[in-house]
Amino acid sequence: MSKSPEPVLVVASATGWALAYLLLLLGLAATPLGPVFAAEPGKGFGIGRPATAEEVRAWDIDVRPDGKGLPEGSGTAAEGEAIFAEKCASCHGDFAEGLDRWTALAGGVGTLKSDNPVRTIGSYWPYLSTAYDYIYRAMPFGNAQTLKPNEVYALTAYILLMNDIIADDRFLLSNENFTSVRLPNESNFIEDNRPDTATINEGEPCMNDCRAQVEVTMRARVLGVTPDDDNKGGRKRAIE
Amino acid sequence: MRSSIAAGGALVAGSSIARAQSDTAITQVQDWARRLGKGVDATAYGQPSPYEKDVVRRHVEWLTPSVQTSVNFTPLHELDGIITPNGLCFERHHAGVAEVEPDKYRLMINGLVDKSLVFTLDDLKRFPRRNQINFLECAANTGMEWRGVQLNGCQFTHGMVHNVMYTGVPLSVLFEEAGLKTSARWVMAEGADASAMNRSLPMAKAIDDCMIAFKMNGEALRPEQGYPARLVVPGWEGSMWVKWIRRLEIGDEPWHSREETSKYTDLLTTGKSRRFTWEMDCKSVITSPSPQAPVNHKRGQTVITGLAWSGRGTIARVDVSLDGGRNWVAARIDGPSLNKSLHRFYYDFDWNGEAMLLQSRAVDSTGYIQPTKAELRQVRGTNSVYHNNSIQTWYLKKSGEVENVEIS
Numbered sequence: 001m002s003k004s005p006e007p008v009l010v011v012a013s014a015t016g017w018a019l020a021y022l023l024l025l026l027g028l029a030a031t032p033l034g035p036v037f038a039a040e041p042g043k044g045f046g047i048g049r050p051a052t053a054e055e056v057r058a059w060d061i062d063v064r065p066d067g068k069g070l071p072e073g074s075g076t077a078a079e080g081e082a083i084f085a086e087k088c089a090s091c092h093g094d095f096a097e098g099l100d101r102w103t104a105l106a107g108g109v110g111t112l113k114s115d116n117p118v119r120t121i122g123s124y125w126p127y128l129s130t131a132y133d134y135i136y137r138a139m140p141f142g143n144a145q146t147l148k149p150n151e152v153y154a155l156t157a158y159i160l161l162m163n164d165i166i167a168d169d170r171f172l173l174s175n176e177n178f179t180s181v182r183l184p185n186e187s188n189f190i191e192d193n194r195p196d197t198a199t200i201n202e203g204e205p206c207m208n209d210c211r212a213q214v215e216v217t218m219r220a221r222v223l224g225v226t227p228d229d230d231n232k233g234g235r236k237r238a239i240e
Numbered sequence: 241m242r243s244s245i246a247a248g249g250a251l252v253a254g255s256s257i258a259r260a261q262s263d264t265a266i267t268q269v270q271d272w273a274r275r276l277g278k279g280v281d282a283t284a285y286g287q288p289s290p291y292e293k294d295v296v297r298r299h300v301e302w303l304t305p306s307v308q309t310s311v312n313f314t315p316l317h318e319l320d321g322i323i324t325p326n327g328l329c330f331e332r333h334h335a336g337v338a339e340v341e342p343d344k345y346r347l348m349i350n351g352l353v354d355k356s357l358v359f360t361l362d363d364l365k366r367f368p369r370r371n372q373i374n375f376l377e378c379a380a381n382t383g384m385e386w387r388g389v390q391l392n393g394c395q396f397t398h399g400m401v402h403n404v405m406y407t408g409v410p411l412s413v414l415f416e417e418a419g420l421k422t423s424a425r426w427v428m429a430e431g432a433d434a435s436a437m438n439r440s441l442p443m444a445k446a447i448d449d450c451m452i453a454f455k456m457n458g459e460a461l462r463p464e465q466g467y468p469a470r471l472v473v474p475g476w477e478g479s480m481w482v483k484w485i486r487r488l489e490i491g492d493e494p495w496h497s498r499e500e501t502s503k504y505t506d507l508l509t510t511g512k513s514r515r516f517t518w519e520m521d522c523k524s525v526i527t528s529p530s531p532q533a534p535v536n537h538k539r540g541q542t543v544i545t546g547l548a549w550s551g552r553g554t555i556a557r558v559d560v561s562l563d564g565g566r567n568w569v570a571a572r573i574d575g576p577s578l579n580k581s582l583h584r585f586y587y588d589f590d591w592n593g594e595a596m597l598l599q600s601r602a603v604d605s606t607g608y609i610q611p612t613k614a615e616l617r618q619v620r621g622t623n624s625v626y627h628n629n630s631i632q633t634w635y636l637k638k639s640g641e642v643e644n645v646e647i648s
Contacts, residue, residue: 044417047363051348051356059348059487062428062438064495097421101305112511117623119502124513127496137436138335141309144434189505192517194627196619197611205559205601205609207568212566214597216635218388220531220644226392227300 074174120161190240313399354419408453475551
C-alpha cells in the first residue's frame with residue numbers, strides 16, 4: 001500500500017456538532033452551517049433506509065491497492081489470452097498494443113522522459129488493483145460489468161504477460177497472490193506540490209516595460225486543425 | 241481617454257453619419273411591427289432566437305477515439321456575464337450519457353459508516369439545501385496547447401468550463417445521516433453510467449463544500465450533466481464532479497482508481513508524475529475579441545472582455561495587455577465576485593486599428609499570479625496533459641481578424 005497524502009482533517013466524531021465544531025475550528029466553514037445541522041446531533045433527519053447486504057454487494061465493486069475489495073477467484077494468463085482475443089483485441093489489439101486511437105495497454109517502457117511518452121499499464125500505472133477495478137467496472141467498452149471475477153483475474157494476468165511483468169502464461173493470478181505483484185512505475189508518483197511557478201513569490205505583478213520586444217513564434221491557423229477552419233490538414237495533438 | 245474618444249468620434253464617425261443614407265430598417269414598417277407574433281403557447285420550453293443558431297457546443301472529432309468517451313466545448317466567445325446556459329455547458333463523458341430514470345435513481349452510502357444507507361431522489365430533496373455558483377473546469381482544458389498553439393478559438397482552447405448555480409445537499413449532511421466512523425478519511429464517489437466513474441476525495445474537502453446537486457440554474461440537471469444528481473466539488477478538477485452519482489463509499493485510504501492514476505496524473509520532465517492535483521489554478525482568457533469573435537469595426541471604441549477564475553478562491557484582479565505582455569492595464573471586474581466561480585472582466589479602449597497581441601493575466605485572492613506558458617513549461621515540461629492555466633495570446637490583426645498565437 002502506498003503512502004497516501006495526509007488528510008487535512010481527521011474526523012474525530014460522527015456527530016454533527018463535532019463536525020461543525022471541527023469545521024469552525026479549522027476555518028473551513030465558509031458557508032453558514034445553520035440549517036445544515038438542524039437535525040438533532042447524532043440522529044440525523046431519519047431520511048433514507050438501511051442498505052441490504054445484497055445491495056451493498058451489488059454495487060460495492062471497488063478494489064484498492066492493498067487488495068481490499070478483491071473478490072475470490074483466479075485466472076491464468078493463458079485463459080486471459082482467449083478472453084482478450086474474443087472481447088478486447090478488436091480495440092486494444094491482439095497483444096494489448098492498441099489499435100488506431102484506442103488505448104495501448106502494453107509497451108512504452110522507458111518513454112516517460114521522452115518527447116512522446118507512451119503511458120500503459122506496464123510503463124505508467126502504479127497499481128495492479130486499478131487494472132482489476134477498471135476492467136471489471138467499465139470494460140468491455142459498451143458492454144460493461146459483464147465479466148466474471150475469474151475472467152477479470154485472467155485478463156489482468158494476460159496484461160501482465162504482455163507487459164513482460166510475468167513470463168509464464170500458466171501464471172495463476174488470484175485474490176491470494178494479487179498484492180504480491182507490483183508494477184514498475186509505482187514509485188514515480190509524487191503528491192501535488194503546486195503552486196510551482198516563479199510568479200507566486202513576485203508580489204505585485206509587473207505593469208510596465210515588463211519584457212523586451214515580443215515576436216510571434218507559432219500560429220494555430222497554420223496548423224489548420226480547428227473545425228470550420230478553412231485551412232485543413234496539419235498535425236494534431238490529441239488529449240488522452 | 242474618454243474625452244479623446246468623444247473628440248475623435250466627432251471627426252471620424254460624425255462625418256459618416258452626415259453621409260449616411262436613410263435606413264430602411266427604420267423608414268419601412270417591418271413585418272414584426274405589423275403582424276401578430278406567436279402566441280404564448282407556441283413554445284412550451286423556450287429556445288434561443290434562430291439567429292443565434294451558431295451559438296452551440298462544438299466537438300473536435302480527432303481528439304478522442306469515440307464520441308462516447310469524449311468532450312465538447314462551451315462557446316465562450318459568444319457568452320457574457322458569468323452564468324453558462326444549461327444547454328451550452330460543455331460535456332465530457334467516459335461512456336456516453338446515462339439515461340437514468342428518476343424513479344430508479346438510488347444513492348448509496350457505505351463503508352466506514354455506522355449504517356449503510358440508500359436514498360431515493362425524493363429522499364435527497366427532503367434535506368436542507370444549499371445553493372452555490374461554481375465553475376466546473378475539465379483538468380484537460382487547454383491541454384492540447386501545452387506544446388504550442390493548435391486550436392483556433394477560445395471555445396476550443398478554453399471551452400471545457402462552465403459556471404452555474406448548483407442546488408443540492410451538502411455531503412456533510414448525508415454523512416451525518418449515516419454516521420462516520422472515526423477512521424473515515426476518504427470518500428469514493430462512483431457514477432451510475434457504464435464507466436462507473438470513480439474518484440477518491442479527502443474527507444476534509446468532502447465535508448467542507450461538496451454536495452450532491454440535483455438542480456443547475458434552477459432546473460433539473462441536464463442528462464449530459466448527470467441527471468438526476470451529480471457531485472459538486474468546488475474549485476477542483478472536473479473529473480471529480482461525478483455525474484449520475486450512485487454511491488459514496490467511506491474509507492481510510494484513497495482508492496487510486498483509473499481516473500487518478502492512468503488519467504488525471506501529471507507527468508513531469510523527470511519522469512515522475514504528480515497525482516491528486518485537485519485544485520484548478522488561477523486562469524483567465526479574453527473571450528472577445530478572439531479567433532471566433534473578430535472585431536467587425538475598423539477602429540474606435542472597443543470592448544475587450546473575458547473570464548477569470550481560480551479554484552483556490554476569488555479573483556482579486558485581472559490585467560490586460562495589448563502588446564504581448566510588455567505593458568499591462570487593470571481590467572474592470574463586473575458582476576459578482578464569488579468563491580471558486582467565473583468572474584467577468586472588461587477593458588474598454590480606443591482601438592487605433594493597429595495589430596495587437598492581446599493577453600489577460602489574473603491574480604487570485606491567495607496572491608497567485610497567472611503564469612505564462614513558458615513559466616509553466618520551465619517547471620513541468622510539455623507532457624503534463626492537464627492543468628494548463630497559462631496566459632493566452634490572441635493576435636488581433638489590422639483586418640480585425642484574430643488568431644491563436646504563441647510569442648517569445
